[in-house]
Amino acid sequence: MARPSATATRPRLNRLRVLTAAVALADRIGIEALSMRRLAQELDVVPMALYKHVANKDQLLDGMVELLVTEIDPPATGVDWRTAIRLRVLSARRVLLRHPWGRAVLESRTSRTPAVLGYIDSVIGTFRAGGFSDELTHHVMHALGSRMWGFTQELFEEPAGPDTSGADGAGPTADGPSPQVQQAMLQALAQHFPNIAATVLTATHDDGTVVARGCDDQAEFEFALDLMLDGFERLRAEGWPRHPGR
Template identity: 90%
Template sequence: MARPSTAATRPRLNRDRVLTGAVALADRIGIEALSMRRLAQELDVVPMALYKHVANKEQLLDGMIELLVAEIDPPATGVDWRAAIRLRVLSARRVLLRHPWGRSVLESRTSRTPAVLGYIDSVIGTFRTGGFSAELTHHVMHALGSRMWGFTQELFDEPAGPDTSAADGGRAVEDASPEVQQAMLQALAEHFPNIAATVLTATHDDGTVVARGCDDQAEFEFALDLMLDGFERLRSTGWSPRGGH
């Protein structure tokens, strides 16, 4: 009996298989190395077969973000707005930790897809049902910024000049040998005593960084909780942009 051909036994190519394959490949080789040709090789198809399901790489990236958004937990029920937002943001963070390339792709999108808009709309809806006015919600969403997706954007920009942040200074010290650490800390204390004092108390969680930069879980949650507490104070006092408190 003749054996079935490889083409006959290969899973049928569809949009979902293309996108899930692209996500898995980007997880393994990074987003910079991902190309339509490389993905076609991974799926064992000719490159032109991909274009029946995604028009170009930009559409492929949009679809990959759709899958990431689908991994974020839905809004929690039976909890107040603060707990619901916190759970949602930390769920988004876990997704980006699983898929580190997601941050850069999210930021590169020039238009919002329905999946992205749906996530933003649901976050806004949680604030609104929690008693936030439309005006306060507008300001709150601006304040949250990229934290809504589980990362702090400003920490990932390439520094424009010499790096003097306490957090990154701490990272540099931690990465050095004990002898070099001592010399670095001594020099730092002589010229920048306040930075040195902060560096000595800084700790970082291994394996929790989204992309690059000092963005460990404890620091992220600390800042998030501060913001949520501030939002609640504004909500409870009836803040408005015209009347303040």
């Protein structure tokens, strides 16, 4: 009896398998190194086989975002709108922590796939079901912005700094500039921009909770999120917008 060929025993290639492999590969090697050719090698197929399921790299990235969206927890039931939104946003954040490349891909997408639109529609629906007017919901969604996906554009980004390579013991470490260089940078910052320096030096940050470079750690993210949610609730309770003469 003839043994089945490798082709016969290999799992059938489909769009979900392609996207799942792409997500796992990006988790391992980073989004910059991900290519159709590298993905084909991972799946042990010729590159042309991928194009039956994703027409190009943009469609591949759109599909990868779709998979990330499916990892976000569905809306919680039996809770108030504030709790539901908070849980959803923090779930989205956990997804990006699992897939650090997700932020860059989300920011690069110009098209809105059904999965992305469905997530946005669901978040809007939570506000509307919670008693928000359509006009207030519109403004709230603008204020929420990328925080809906679990990340923010941070104010205090880490400076790139000058080239500090050298043999004087002050060269860069694997995690960035050396302590000596960092100290010199802070001193220069304090001299020219004392208010920024004073603010930056007040807090420490847990590297393990960072979505991207900068000060976007979990405590700061939740601090700002809670401030926003409290403000949203105040406006909702006041019946905003309040139109004069009505």
